[in-house]
Amino acid sequence: MIKHLFTLIWNKRKHNVLFLSEILISFLVIFAVFSMFVFYYLNYVKPSGFEYERVWSISYNNPLKTKDKDTLATFYKQVRSTLTALPQIEELSFSSHNYPYSNSISTSGFSYKDKKLIGVNFFQTDEDYCKVLGINVIEGRWFKKEDGLMKNNYMIINASLKKAMFGNETAIGKYTGEDKDENRSLIIGVIDDVKTTGDYWPAGQSMYKMVDSGAYEWLGIMLLKVSKDADAAFESRLSKILAKAIPNSNIEIKHLTETRESKNSDTVIPVIICSIIAGFLIINVALGLFGVLWYNINQRRGEIGLRRAIGASGSSISSQLVAESMLLATLSLIVGFFFAIQFPLLSVFNVPPQVYLIALLMAIAFIYLLVIVCSLYPGRQAAAIHPAIALHEE
Numbered sequence: 001m002i003k004h005l006f007t008l009i010w011n012k013r014k015h016n017v018l019f020l021s022e023i024l025i026s027f028l029v030i031f032a033v034f035s036m037f038v039f040y041y042l043n044y045v046k047p048s049g050f051e052y053e054r055v056w057s058i059s060y061n062n063p064l065k066t067k068d069k070d071t072l073a074t075f076y077k078q079v080r081s082t083l084t085a086l087p088q089i090e091e092l093s094f095s096s097h098n099y100p101y102s103n104s105i106s107t108s109g110f111s112y113k114d115k116k117l118i119g120v121n122f123f124q125t126d127e128d129y130c131k132v133l134g135i136n137v138i139e140g141r142w143f144k145k146e147d148g149l150m151k152n153n154y155m156i157i158n159a160s161l162k163k164a165m166f167g168n169e170t171a172i173g174k175y176t177g178e179d180k181d182e183n184r185s186l187i188i189g190v191i192d193d194v195k196t197t198g199d200y201w202p203a204g205q206s207m208y209k210m211v212d213s214g215a216y217e218w219l220g221i222m223l224l225k226v227s228k229d230a231d232a233a234f235e236s237r238l239s240k241i242l243a244k245a246i247p248n249s250n251i252e253i254k255h256l257t258e259t260r261e262s263k264n265s266d267t268v269i270p271v272i273i274c275s276i277i278a279g280f281l282i283i284n285v286a287l288g289l290f291g292v293l294w295y296n297i298n299q300r301r302g303e304i305g306l307r308r309a310i311g312a313s314g315s316s317i318s319s320q321l322v323a324e325s326m327l328l329a330t331l332s333l334i335v336g337f338f339f340a341i342q343f344p345l346l347s348v349f350n351v352p353p354q355v356y357l358i359a360l361l362m363a364i365a366f367i368y369l370l371v372i373v374c375s376l377y378p379g380r381q382a383a384a385i386h387p388a389i390a391l392h393e394e
Contacts, residue, residue, distance in 0.1 A: 018288075018292055019289065019292050019325075019328050020328060020331060020332045021332075022285050022288050022289060022292075023285075023289075023328065023329050023332035023333070023336075023367060023371070024332045024335055024336050025285075026281070026282065026285045026367060026370070027332065027333060027336040027340075027363055027364075027367050028336055028339065028340070029278055029281055029282075030278070030282070030363040030366055030367065031336070031340050031359055031360060031363040033274060033275065033278045034358075034359035034362045034363050034366075035343070035351070035355060035356055035359035036271060036274065037271075037359070038355045038358045038359045038362070039351055039355045040200040040267065040271065042352075042354075042355060043195070043199070043200050043201055043202050044199050044200050046193075046195070046202075046203075047192070048194070048195050048199065049135065049136070049191075049192045049193050049194035049195055049203060050100060050133040050134055050135050050194050051133060051134035052100065052101070052133075052256040052257060052260055053256075053257055054225060054226050054227070054228065054230070055132060055133065055223060055224065055225055055226075055255075055256040055257075056223070056224045056226055056230075056235075056253055056254065056255055056256070057099060057102070057221060057222070057223055057224075057253070057254045057255075057256060057259070058221070058222040058223075058224065058242065058251065058252070058253055058254075059097075059220055059221055059250075059251070059252045059254075060220055060221075060222070060242070060246050060249045060250065060251055060252075061220060061246075061248075061249040061250050062216070062217060062218070062219075062220065062249070063246055063247055063248045063249045067217055069213040069214045069216075070213070072213065072214075072216040072217060073213040073216060075216075076094070076216050078245075079245050079246060080092055082241065082245050083222075083224070083238075083241070083242075083245070086238070086241075087227070088226050088227045088229065088230040088234050088238075089224050089225070089226055089227075089230075090225045090226065090227055091128055091131045091132045091224070091225035092128060092132070092222060092223070092224055092225075093125065093126055093128040093129040093131070093132045093222070093223045094125075094126050094211060094215075094216075094219050094221070094222055094223075095123070095124070095125050095126070095129060095219070095221045095222070095223050096123060096124040096125070096211075096219065096221065097220060097221055098121070098122075098123060098196070099196070099221055099223060100133070100194065100195075100196040100256060100260075101196065101197075101198065101256055101259040101260050101262075101263045102196075102221075102259070105121070106121070106122045106123070107119045107120060107121060107122055108120055108122040108207070110157075110161065110165065110176060110205070110207060111176060111177055111178070112165050112166070112174065112176050115165055117161075117164065117165065117205065119205075120161060120204075120205045120206065120207055121196070121204050121205065121206040121207070122206075122207055122209070123206060123207070123208045123209070124208075124209050124210070124211050124215065124219075125143070125208055125209075125210065125211065126143070126210060126211055127142070127143045127144055127145045127147070127210065129142075129143075129208075129223070130142040130143075130191075131225070132223045132224070132225045133194070133223070133225075135191050135192065135194060136191060136192045137189055137190070137191050138159065138190055138191060138192055139162075139170065139171070139172055139189065139190035140156070140171075140172040140187070140188050140189035140190055141188060141189050142156065142189055142191075143156070143188075143189075143208075143210045147188075147210055153183060153184065153185045153186065153209070154185065154186055154187075154188045154209070154210060155176060155185035155186065155187050155188070155207055155208065155209055156187070156188060156189040156190070156191060156207070156208040156209075157171060157187060157189075157190055157191075157205075157206065157207045157208070158190070158191050158192070158193050158194065158203065158205065158206040158207075159190060159191070159192055159193050160193050160202075160203060160204065160205045160206070161205035161206060161207060162190045164205060171187045171190055172187060172188065172189070172190070173186070173187065174186075174187050175187075185209070191208075193206075194206065197263065198260070198263040198264050198266070198267055199260070199264055200264060200267040200268070201267070235253060238253065239251060239253060282370070285370070286370060286373070286374050289325075289370070289371065289374040289375075290374045290377070293321070293325065293374065293375055321375060322372065322375045322376065325371050325372075325374070325375040326368065326371060326372070326375075328371075329367055329368060329371040332367075333364055333367060337360070337364075340356070340360050340363070341360070343356040344356035344357055344360075
């Protein structure tokens with residue numbers, strides 16, 4: 001049976017080129033779309049790694065022209081005392097500008113012995129950052145206030161960075177950088193991965209260092225953990241308090257719940273647009289497949305009528321046309337599979353291989369389903385051809 005189908009396909013190879021091309025192009029497009037869907041879904045189902053609800057970010061400009069560390073430290077200590085005295089503020093932390101869901105990114109290199117990584121997310125925070133965001137420490141500890149007074153340069157890394165650099169070994173107590181480097185850092189803690197760029201993106205590899213008194217010169221972000229009764233009236237009052245506490249500064253208050261939605265929208269909207277475009281392409285391909293199959297049936301009415309005349313049943317005629325379509329689809333998928341499998345093998349775009357493999361299986365299943373749906377009705381129409389009429393027309 002299969003040999004007979006190959007013979008029929010080969011004899012009509014010129015007519016089948018369009019069918020094969022449509023299937024191949026459709027498969028590649030569907031594979032790309034499904035890869036995007038799988039990538040975002042697998043990231044979405046992972047936990048955020050921190051608590052964004054009831055967290056506000058306050059951006060400000062340093063109003064002091066002095067660079068004296070003690071003066072800056074005293075000024076911002078007073079600002080902290082003024083804000084933490086408010087009953088609606090539970091925790092407060094000073095942070096670099098690349099806080100969660102912000103549009104700021106800071107990266108650096110990370111090395112341990114002969115291993116080196118580039119593009120590691122770099123955060124500078126204080127001892128209260130973990131409390132504000134509710135970050136879970138899975139190994140070691142978070143920064144303490146006393147750490148800022150110590151000569152040692154402490155560092156905290158996330159689980160992804162720990163796995164990439166240390167595997168199953170403990171990272172606590174190990175130094176990063178060169179042995180002779182005076183500024184090398186001691187790892188004192190490992191935390192859960194924190195998805196700072198939105199729910200649909202991976203957390204990446206991250207490292208955290210504690211700010212010192214000299215950092216107040218360029219720091220411009222405060223993160224607040226507010227109580228449940230902090231409403232719009234309190235936000236207005238807080239804005240006035242900040243205007244007095246930090247005069248001549250541009251104050252902007254944002255809610256992390258809102259910035260999270262904005263960040264997620266930046267990802268979802270392009271996906272929706274790509275899905276609509278892919279949907280139109282699939283509809284056009286489906287109509288094209290339907291038309292090609294319908295044309296082939298009309299061209300083969302004499303052949304079908306002869307088979308019916310010598311005793312072939314309608315179901316066998318229909319099954320043969322569906323089988324031919326499935327075989328043609330398989331030939332196209334073999335070619336498409338060759339191109340698609342290069343993505344997981346080469347780790348294109350640094351996407352995990354399982355994303356491409358899952359998308360590949362989904363795309364193959366979708367193409368087969370599309371071909372079956374498009375060939376069933378023409379197959380039924382072929383099965384309904386009366387042999388006498390077909391032979392008479394021939």
